[in-house]
Amino acid sequence: MGTIVSLIHQEAEKVLSDVIRIRREFHSYPELSFQEFRTSEKIAACLDDLGLEVRRNVATTGVVGLVRGREKGRTIALRADMDALPVEENTGLPFASRNAGVMHACGHDGHMAMLLGAAMVLANLRERIRGSVKFIFQPGEEGYAGARQMIEEGVLDEEPRIEAAFALHLDPLVPSNTLCIRKGPIMACADVFMLSIIGKGGHGALPHKSVDPILVSGHVITALQAVASRQVNPMEAVVLSICTIHAGTAMSIIPERVEMSGTVRLFDAKLRESMPSMMEEIIRGVTAAFGATYDFAYVPGYPATINDGKFTEMVRSVAQEILGPGRIWELERPRMPSEDFSYFLERVPGTFALLGVRPTDREPVPSHNSKYAIDEAGLLAGVKLHAAVALRFLGAEA
Numbered sequence: 001m002g003t004i005v006s007l008i009h010q011e012a013e014k015v016l017s018d019v020i021r022i023r024r025e026f027h028s029y030p031e032l033s034f035q036e037f038r039t040s041e042k043i044a045a046c047l048d049d050l051g052l053e054v055r056r057n058v059a060t061t062g063v064v065g066l067v068r069g070r071e072k073g074r075t076i077a078l079r080a081d082m083d084a085l086p087v088e089e090n091t092g093l094p095f096a097s098r099n100a101g102v103m104h105a106c107g108h109d110g111h112m113a114m115l116l117g118a119a120m121v122l123a124n125l126r127e128r129i130r131g132s133v134k135f136i137f138q139p140g141e142e143g144y145a146g147a148r149q150m151i152e153e154g155v156l157d158e159e160p161r162i163e164a165a166f167a168l169h170l171d172p173l174v175p176s177n178t179l180c181i182r183k184g185p186i187m188a189c190a191d192v193f194m195l196s197i198i199g200k201g202g203h204g205a206l207p208h209k210s211v212d213p214i215l216v217s218g219h220v221i222t223a224l225q226a227v228a229s230r231q232v233n234p235m236e237a238v239v240l241s242i243c244t245i246h247a248g249t250a251m252s253i254i255p256e257r258v259e260m261s262g263t264v265r266l267f268d269a270k271l272r273e274s275m276p277s278m279m280e281e282i283i284r285g286v287t288a289a290f291g292a293t294y295d296f297a298y299v300p301g302y303p304a305t306i307n308d309g310k311f312t313e314m315v316r317s318v319a320q321e322i323l324g325p326g327r328i329w330e331l332e333r334p335r336m337p338s339e340d341f342s343y344f345l346e347r348v349p350g351t352f353a354l355l356g357v358r359p360t361d362r363e364p365v366p367s368h369n370s371k372y373a374i375d376e377a378g379l380l381a382g383v384k385l386h387a388a389v390a391l392r393f394l395g396a397e398a
C-alpha cells in the first residue's frame, strides 16, 4: 500500500482547490431535502466530465457515478448526502447561503465536495483499480430517509452489486485531520411516537363530573420515564423524551384530550422491538386507573447505525497510514443523533466515521447551528480517506 498511499497524497493535493471551490458553490446554493435539483445537476455534470457512468434522478435527485477498474473484482460504495437545512445562515462568510432560510449547516456540502474529489482521484487511478467504485449522492438525509429510497431504487443491487459501503460525516468540533471511529453502534436509532390521552371535558370547578386528561397526562409522563430508568438494563443507553404537549382552550374548562409527541433513541435492535409494548403497557395501566383512554402510535424512524467490525478495522489501518499516528479517536460511546446511512449498513458491511474540520479562525459551533463553519483545508483528509478505503477494499496493488 506504500506507493498507493503516496500516490493518493499526490493526487488529492492536486484536487484540493477544486474541492474547496465546489464546496463553496454548494454552500452558496443550499437546497432542502428532495429539492436538491441544482445540486444534483452539478454533481452529474462533474461525474460526466470525469468519464464516469452516471445514473441521474435516483430517488428524485440522487446521482450515482460508477468507476470500473481495469479488471473485474469487488464493488464498494462511497456515499455523500446532499440536503441542507431550514436554517437562516448567520456566518458572515463571503460564500454564505443565497437561498433565504436554507443553509448547509450539517456539512453535507463538504461531504459532496469530498466525494467528488475522491471521484477525481480514483478516475485518475482507474488503471490500478481491480473492481468498481460506486459514488452515491443521496438526497433527503435530514429526516426523509433518502438512503432507503435509493436502496429501493436499486443502487445496492444493480450490477455491479455493492459489497461494502463507507461514509464520512464532518464534525466541526473535532480538530482537522482527525477521524472518530467506532466498531458496532455509532449513531442511535430515532423513533417517534404520538400519544393522545382522552378524558371527559367539563367545568374546571366541577372536576368530579369529568375525567381530567391533563392530570392523567402528568402521571403518564412521569410513569413513562420508568421505562428508561427501571425496565431497561442501566448499561443499555436509551432516551425517551416527550417533546410536545398541547391541551386546553380556557382557564375554566377541563379539556377533552391532551396531545403529546416525542422521540425514542437507542442502539439495541431487540430493545427497540420491545419499546412500543413496554410504553403502551404503562400508558394503558395509568389511563385505566383514572378512567381515561388513549391513542398511541409508535413510528420507527432511522435504525441505529452499526459499523461492521472487520471493515472498521480496515478503515482504522488505512486512516493510520493516511493521517499519521495519533489522529484516530476511538469513540468510547455511540452518539445519540441518527443517520440514514444505517439503511446501507443493514444491507452490506461498512463503516460510518466522523472527520474533524474544526475551524481555526472562529469559535466552533455544533452542526445544525446558524453559525456552522468548518476548516475547509480539513476536506483534504476526507478526499484521501474515501479514495484509500476504496482502494484497500478492492485490493489495489502497490
Ligand SMILES: [Zn+2]
Pocket: 106, 142, 367, 368
Ligand atoms: Zn444533520
Ligand SMILES: [Zn+2]
Pocket: 106, 107, 108, 141, 169
Ligand atoms: Zn448530516
